[in-house]
Amino acid sequence: MTPTQQRQTRRQFLARTIGAAAGIYGIVHLIKPTVHAFPQAGVGGVPASVDKMTVAVDGWGRDVINPVQPTGGAFLPDYFNLLLLMRDENHKIVPALATEWSLTDEGFQFAIHPRATWHDGAPVTAEDIRWSFEAMRGDFSPQFKGHHAATRFKEQLGEVQVVDQQHVRITTKRPAPDFIAFYTGAGYHQVHFGPPQYLRQVGVEGYEKKPSGGGPYTVKEWKPGERMLLERWDEFWGDYPWYHKPQHKMLEFILAPDRAARFALLKSRQVDVAVNIPYGVAKDLPQSEAFERRGINPNKGAVWTQTITATGNYNLVFTGLQQFQNAPHKPTPEQLKPFDDIRVRQAMALALDKVAISEKAHFGFTKPMAGLWFTNAFGHRPELKVSPYDPARAKQLLKEAGYPNGFSTTIYYGPFVNSPGIREWLEAAASFWKDVGIEVKIFEIEPNQFYSQFARGQVPDWKWQPLAVQTWGRQEHAGVQATYGYHATGTYRCCFDERSDELWQQASATTNAAVQLKALIELEDYVLQQHWVIPMTEVSIVIGYTDRVLAHPHPPHASSFEQFWRVVAKK
């Protein structure tokens, strides 16, 4: 072979190799589209540090922020106290204070991040965690009266053992399949960890006035019901992509309950972020989901949005079927009609075009529910279909049940924070029900009344409301909804019977995922077959950002806003 021929051969080989590589690359990316990386502080022209980020919210859970005596879920302590685990932007459970963990029928054990410290510099130890669990359980009453769910701690948790300075083992009295959802931060915002020495020194009262923790921020100013100003803690030990020192030096949360005023704050750039933009406004704003990636500024205007889905859901409940054993007012057989007849309940479901309601009443921001459990929660089945829209069949069923001309009824709901669009959904549903002859009057009652009247079975005699909208904040484990909603001692009951109770027992008696899943699926199918509830819709929260914000990696589902330490801004 001549040298020229050899060069040609090498050139051909090179050309073929490069061509093949390019072809493979192209094919791979056709099959698997590029996932754009989030901008990072200090990289590619993005400033390493910016001054302040201001966020307007319509609510932040409870205003009680101490970790050992909370009165309910609260989001603000995420920023200065510690969670064991959290979820990343792909909804995966990821480490936070706990670097590794395991859940068995005997209990939960985990390792503490080796560099974790409190704001005063003291290391976070296993002893700190043990003290915290015991304080929440109420072991140190009366100084620390315990978590509002202290009974749950007492009934569920056995011993909290210090294996060594970095390892904790918590035994459970019986299998606790919802342990991670409740206790770790990968579900609720109910359990946070703060510095025991500081708590013992200042007490809960002192802590509420001057909080301290171990998270990415310290609290510079706290005005309950008004605002919280947080300052970046430059010695923060978190080194995860999802949990790290923030770019901004100061983070301010302000409470702005009026939604028009909250959006005005965003439009006028008085705030950088506004949580819970009304759907009717958000539909006209650039949505990051439609562009590069959810949570990345699409650069299409002064304001952009990110939608967090499955933040809550709504179920239509036939309250007369709740069977509260100690309810002071039990429905009479007359009051139970017509919903004691399964055909009527079924007809009400068939009369609804849930897809159309989501698209028209909520501008496509919500997703009609097929089943009971949340999207991507443990127990959820994506293949479940939304109940069909069949008004002809609905009318037929009503006729068979003895209501050929339909009937009138009433429904009540409570307008909770982070539960947008209930009224709009119901009004749309009312028009569908009217088409089959069912006249529905809608009543709004304020949230406390709703809890008293629905959750405690204290429906008043003078205003019997056969239908109610039960709202759920997001639950990461269907077992939680089953526990509260579908068995005899549940405190937020839809309804139950022996069979649903039995299935709940099976689901809650083991941490074996396959066994739980089987029982939860059966329970869901059973409840749906009984038509005890009509699943309505999963709701979403739309977060609005000014164009100053380049990105905010956020879990796709959450019960409210989260992880603002991940926000990246351009100046």
Next chain:
Amino acid sequence: MGRYIVKRLRSGLISLWLITLAVFLLVRMTGDPVDFLVGPEISQADRERMKVQYGLDKPLYMQYLLFNKSIFTGDFGKSLRWAQRDAFDVFVSRLPATVQLVGAALAFSMVLGLPFGVISGTRPDSWLDRGVKVLAITGQSMPSFWLGLLFILLFTVYLGWLPSAGGLDRVGLKGLIMPAVSLGWFLVAANTRLVRSAMLDALNSDYIKMVRAKGVPRRIVIWKHALKNAALPVITLFAVNFARLVGGAVVTEAIFAWPGIGNLLVDAVYGRDVNLVQIVVFFSAASIVLVNLLVDLCYTWLDPRVRLE
């Protein structure tokens, strides 16, 4: 005078007692505070425990007696919603913001209301008078929340001139302008009509005719002699409105996220924070009773013809 003051104080105290009793009963009748303190998932055992923790397990009459005792000892208990804070501290922390807002609104209403009323009263049936009357009717017809939202749209969103949320220490005096104007606009209208009416009466009175006959310049007749008497009802209304608005600027505070006691009261009512509701209502009622008494006493100084009986 002394007997009058004692009599008024006695009736004021009776009014206060009735108000606190009514509030106490109403708040407790409308729901269990523990239901809103914690979520619906809370167990019955934990609910009972929290009731004991917050003293809500005691019989109603005992709770009421304890509250009455707290008024005299100054210990109003803990806010249920902000569990470790004294209800009195929470109230006091929010009071300045409302006083600032209401004071600014009333000052605005006086600064505009008085001159408008004078202009209108001294030029009856003129185009100025008609213009002022239209302004008065418009002002009294527009709900303050609607006005507030319009202001936000214009001055915040479109023009970007003024901030729309937060208290004085967060947004400064610029943040006070819109809420003060939207709250005070109704009072501008009310004051204008009141001064106009009073000016018309005063200008037709004998002493004004006497002053004119003496050759006193018109502007002194109007601004010194007539206005002095015409302003009396406005001044008394100023004080009464101040006391009333301190507890009642709820809507404006909500629209502008103004951290005053109006917002606090609404949050407390929604949350059945009984201690906080009681203290806010108690002090609001007490301030109205006291201000009414002071106004009556001042009246005798302003108008020597008035005798207290």
